Amino acid sequence: MLTELRKSLIASIWFAFLTFPIMVIKVNSIEKTIQWRWMNVVYVMVGIFFLSMAFRFLLKQKEMRAGKEESGTEIKLSPIHQLINHPTYRVVFGAALLLFAVVYPFVFSTYQINIMTTALMYVVLGLGLNIVVGLAGLLDLGYVAFYAVGAYSYALLNHHFGLGFWAVLPIGGVLAAIFGILLGIPVLRLRGDYLAIVTLGFGEIIRLVLENWGEFSKGPSGISNIPRPGLFGIELSLNDAITYTYYLMVIFVVVTIFFVNRLQDSRLGRAWIALREDEIACQAMGIDKMKTKLIAFSLGAFWAGIIGVMFAAKTTFINPASFTFLESAMILSIVVLGGMGSIVGVILGALILILLPEYLRELSEYRMLAFGAALVAMMVFRPQGLISNVRRTYSINKDE
Amino acid sequence: MYVVHTALTKTSRMSKKILEVKNLTMDFGGVRALGGVDLDVKGGEIVALIGPNGAGKTTFFNCVTGIYYPTKGDILLHTPGRQKPKSLKGLKPNQVTVAGLARTFQNIRLFSQMTVLENVMIGRHCRTKAFIFGALFRTKSTRQEEKEIIDYSYSILEKVGLADLANEYSKNLPYGAQRRLEIARALATDPLLLLLDEPAAGMNPQETNELVTLIQNISSGGQSILLIEHDMKLVMTLSERIFVMDYGRKIAQGTPDEIRNNQEVIKAYLGEELDA
Amino acid sequence: MLMDFDYFRELFFSGLTRGAIYALIALGYTMVYGIIGLINFAHGEIYMIGAFTAFIAATIFSILGFPALAIIILAGVCAVIWSASYGYTIEKIAYKPLRHAPRLSPLISAIGMSIFLQNYVLLAQTSDFLPFPALIPDFDFMEPYAHIVGSTDVVILATTTVIMIILTFIIKYTKVGKAMRATAQDRTMATLVGINVNRIISATFIIGSSLAAVGGLLIASHIGQINFYIGFIAGIKAFTAAVLGGIGSIPGAVLGSVILGLTESFATGYVSSDYEDVFAFSLLVLILIFKPSGILGKADNQKV
Incomplete structure (x- = not known):
């Protein structure tokens, strides 16, 4: 116990030193003034003292868990897993959630409907990226590029040809998927970490081109007056349009969950997971590595494209600033935090990461700081995410 | 529905060559790892490839299964019912498996986050064809196929004695069971020829005995097997013919009795012992 | 015609200067990659923190009335000390617990660390x-050449060259350097012959971070402004340079940096300055696709 305290004390002194220039001093080089913020030393020291204890405690717990797993001890399923795996509870739980989603606009304000619509968009984006990262194990850091392709297809096709939301929805998805295939063919041969960097580079290239190629994309000022989704040509008031967009998103989410769930338990889904686990063994099983990866990559891109169209229609204005690397990082955080490969986890991750900062307004400037910390903490302590993916079990009826 | 090669009786396929490796040569930047190795496997046979450490056995496997591209030589696969043999040279590993060769790995390479049954189901991948559309809409043919995959995979698990553990994660299996699962997974691809890379490595005597029984069982169904192994007792018990390699060359071939008395083989192995 | 040649020379030297600074950052990427096979995504942030620390220190010392030379040296020392400390700490928190985790885990952790540090400085x-x-003052003796190459460029090139020579010496002849090379070749073997691998990894992070800090100081005084986001772009570019030269190879990182610096300089000078970053990113994508092992790197074969 005493050594633990001493270790924490050393850590807090070390961090007091480490954060000293950035946290304590603030200078103004023009007016030649120095501002000393000594209270920050106290905050840092107290904070690190407890954090360092928590860090070591959690690390020890993780080691113990790993030890248990190795000795083959059965690990109990968490209550959430029992809930989502139980056939009746699952239906009841899903129905309750759906009922809540339907009633939501009648209970909450327009502002909150808007926020929830955004959160639902991130649910779908998360589920789409989950195919790529969670199932197939391909770290895509430029996912937002496909999202941008969708958004700009709607904005531009509408601007130039007057095409409506419903006409562009599939086009946006397909265009994004085509981009995915075109990028995927050369880059999916690369090893995991290189793939991550190339996709990051690709995402940035798309954004920079959108910013600089003014004649095509109207540059940094973006495109405005994009029509909201149509409803059989009925003229909707702003409030009704927002509610309508919300219900559309609910449907999108349900459809996405339905399809991703089916993909996950299909021949294709198994191949993705096998590929994630061991590429060489996977090839030795006769699975075409490139083809399988390409399908995952382009399906993920397809979903991003669809939501891109939706995004443009919801906000009625887009510009390249909406498609930065941080956006990709946020979607990645959703997948990692929720649990790679787990549908329920990704939904939970999206709701936490999008709704929490909205409702904790005072803390919203700490949002990206918390994302970063969460990514590190999840990898170090709980790489499987909040809700780990549990493989389906099969019952074999031997009488047949 | 599936092509069941194993249905052929042992005798009817006996004596017909299914794999023919000719003058296989592999250079790694000037270092010759394989120097013109010839080898053949006949239908229904168990053939062993032995040799001291570093003799080039695993390199041989990697060349045959498409992981390396051989510098020279050819690998021919005679598929029953087909006139001309198919050359496996230059095919990708997955194409080699589709053509009819399935392998296991010296250092076990299971899909650890998947269940035992799913590991075997992955083996059925290349013999089935449901795709995006089928997966999304679960068409009748997809459901049918999925059921067949499960039933077939389960029957293989029964064959190797892992049926009780079907829904267990493969990483939780004991060592010997993991090796058997690798074999099951390879069998699920319906191979013409099963390649086992040191299947008994790291096993205790009891596990090795169980393995011998398992391989005999598989073989009795008509399955042709080529194996690399260090355990001489296992090799002598199981194999009908043995090829011996040393320094990347084939130094002998013959029945277990012939190999046991071959001077060059004795020298190769004794030499190794003296060095050690 | 003479004008054109002057313009060419100007672009050449500005490219060389860029390359020199990229090299200081790229070395950190390549050394860490060589030892633990990780793309240290947060390395750009180390450089950014170096620039901030140098900025803070330089302002304080100039308010206190120190002479110019003393300010440069003291700001540089502060930047190196703190950047190295950050590098050391980051490794202990975000990478060391993941030493045996699947390959993508430390990369995601590194991305998280990068986002965290950016926002930490922002807040x-x-x-x-x-x-x-x-x-860096304008030297009188440079006056006649000022239209071609500025004093800062000369200082940056000279400093970088000296640092490269010192680094080469450390890696070739000192005990730490030899241990690093051994660890990079085979970590298990290095442990068996009694090398404290953890300490060598820490040393790598400290050296790499120190170089990035010097890069931060130099580029900040060259360009004349900094913000919390400079690490991201600089990091990607330096990484591009490291990959171009062959990641894991130290001369490769320098060569790649010079090539990247010149490419950028000529491309922005002769083609268009709007797409400055696009050139670098495109180069990165193209190298990774066509020659992922880089100019001086070794192709890696996965062991079966």
Whole structure:
């Protein structure tokens, strides 16, 4: 116990030193003034003292868990897993959630409907990226590029040809998927970490081109007056349009969950997971590595494209600033935090990461700081995410 | 529905060559790892490839299964019912498996986050064809196929004695069971020829005995097997013919009795012992 | 015609200067990659923190009335000390617990660390661009050549060259350097012959971070402004340079940096300055696709 305290004390002194220039001093080089913020030393020291204890405690717990797993001890399923795996509870739980989603606009304000619509968009984006990262194990850091392709297809096709939301929805998805295939063919041969960097580079290239190629994309000022989704040509008031967009998103989410769930338990889904686990063994099983990866990559891109169209229609204005690397990082955080490969986890991750900062307004400037910390903490302590993916079990009826 | 090669009786396929490796040569930047190795496997046979450490056995496997591209030589696969043999040279590993060769790995390479049954189901991948559309809409043919995959995979698990553990994660299996699962997974691809890379490595005597029984069982169904192994007792018990390699060359071939008395083989192995 | 040649020379030297600074950052990527096979995504942030620390120190010392040379040296020392400390700490928190995790885990952790550090500086300092004092004076003897190559360029090139020579010496002849090379070749073997691998990894992070800090100081005084986001772009570019030269190879990182610096300089000078970053990113994508092992790197074969 005493050594633990001493270790924490050393850590807090070390961090007091480490954060000293950035946290304590603030200078103004023009007016030649120095501002000393000594209270920050106290905050840092107290904070690190407890954090360092928590860090070591959690690390020890993780080691113990790993030890248990190795000795083959059965690990109990968490209550959430029992809930989502139980056939009746699952239906009841899903129905309750759906009922809540339907009633939501009648209970909450327009502002909150808007926020929830955004959160639902991130649910779908998360589920789409989950195919790529969670199932197939391909770290895509430029996912937002496909999202941008969708958004700009709607904005531009509408601007130039007057095409409506419903006409562009599939086009946006397909265009994004085509981009995915075109990028995927050369880059999916690369090893995991290189793939991550190339996709990051690709995402940035798309954004920079959108910013600089003014004649095509109207540059940094973006495109405005994009029509909201149509409803059989009925003229909707702003409030009704927002509610309508919300219900559309609910449907999108349900459809996405339905399809991703089916993909996950299909021949294709198994191949993705096998590929994630061991590429060489996977090839030795006769699975075409490139083809399988390409399908995952382009399906993920397809979903991003669809939501891109939706995004443009919801906000009625887009510009390249909406498609930065941080956006990709946020979607990645959703997948990692929720649990790679787990549908329920990704939904939970999206709701936490999008709704929490909205409702904790005072803390919203700490949002990206918390994302970063969460990514590190999840990898170090709980790489499987909040809700780990549990493989389906099969019952074999031997009488047949 | 599936092509069941194993249905052929042992005798009817006996004596017909299914794999023919000719003058296989592999250079790694000037270092010759394989120097013109010839080898053949006949239908229904168990053939062993032995040799001291570093003799080039695993390199041989990697060349045959498409992981390396051989510098020279050819690998021919005679598929029953087909006139001309198919050359496996230059095919990708997955194409080699589709053509009819399935392998296991010296250092076990299971899909650890998947269940035992799913590991075997992955083996059925290349013999089935449901795709995006089928997966999304679960068409009748997809459901049918999925059921067949499960039933077939389960029957293989029964064959190797892992049926009780079907829904267990493969990483939780004991060592010997993991090796058997690798074999099951390879069998699920319906191979013409099963390649086992040191299947008994790291096993205790009891596990090795169980393995011998398992391989005999598989073989009795008509399955042709080529194996690399260090355990001489296992090799002598199981194999009908043995090829011996040393320094990347084939130094002998013959029945277990012939190999046991071959001077060059004795020298190769004794030499190794003296060095050690 | 003469004008054109002057323009060419100007672009050449500005490219060389860029390359020199990229090299200081790229070395950190390549050394860490060589030892633990990780793309240290947060390395750009180390450089950014180095620039901020140098900025803070330089301002304080100039308010206190120190002479110019002393300010440069003291700001440089502070930047190196703190950047190295950050590098050391980051490794202990975000990478060391993941030493045996699947390959993508430390990469995701590194991305998280990078986002965290950016926002940490943003919140604790400012989101504005800060004017960075011109620490390097204009030398009188450079006057006749001023239209081709500025004094800062000369200082940057000279400093970088000296640092490269010192680094080469450390890696070739000192005990730490030899241990690093051994660890990079085979970590298990290095442990068996009694090398404390953890300490060598820490040393790698400390050296790499120190170089990035010097790069931060130099580029900040060259460009004249900094903000919390400079690490991201610089990091990607330096990584591009490291990959171009062959990641894991130290001369490769320098060569790649010079090539990247020149490419960028000529491309922006002759083609278009709007797409400055696009050139670098495109180069990165193209190298990774066509020659992922880089110019001086070794192709890696996965062992079966």
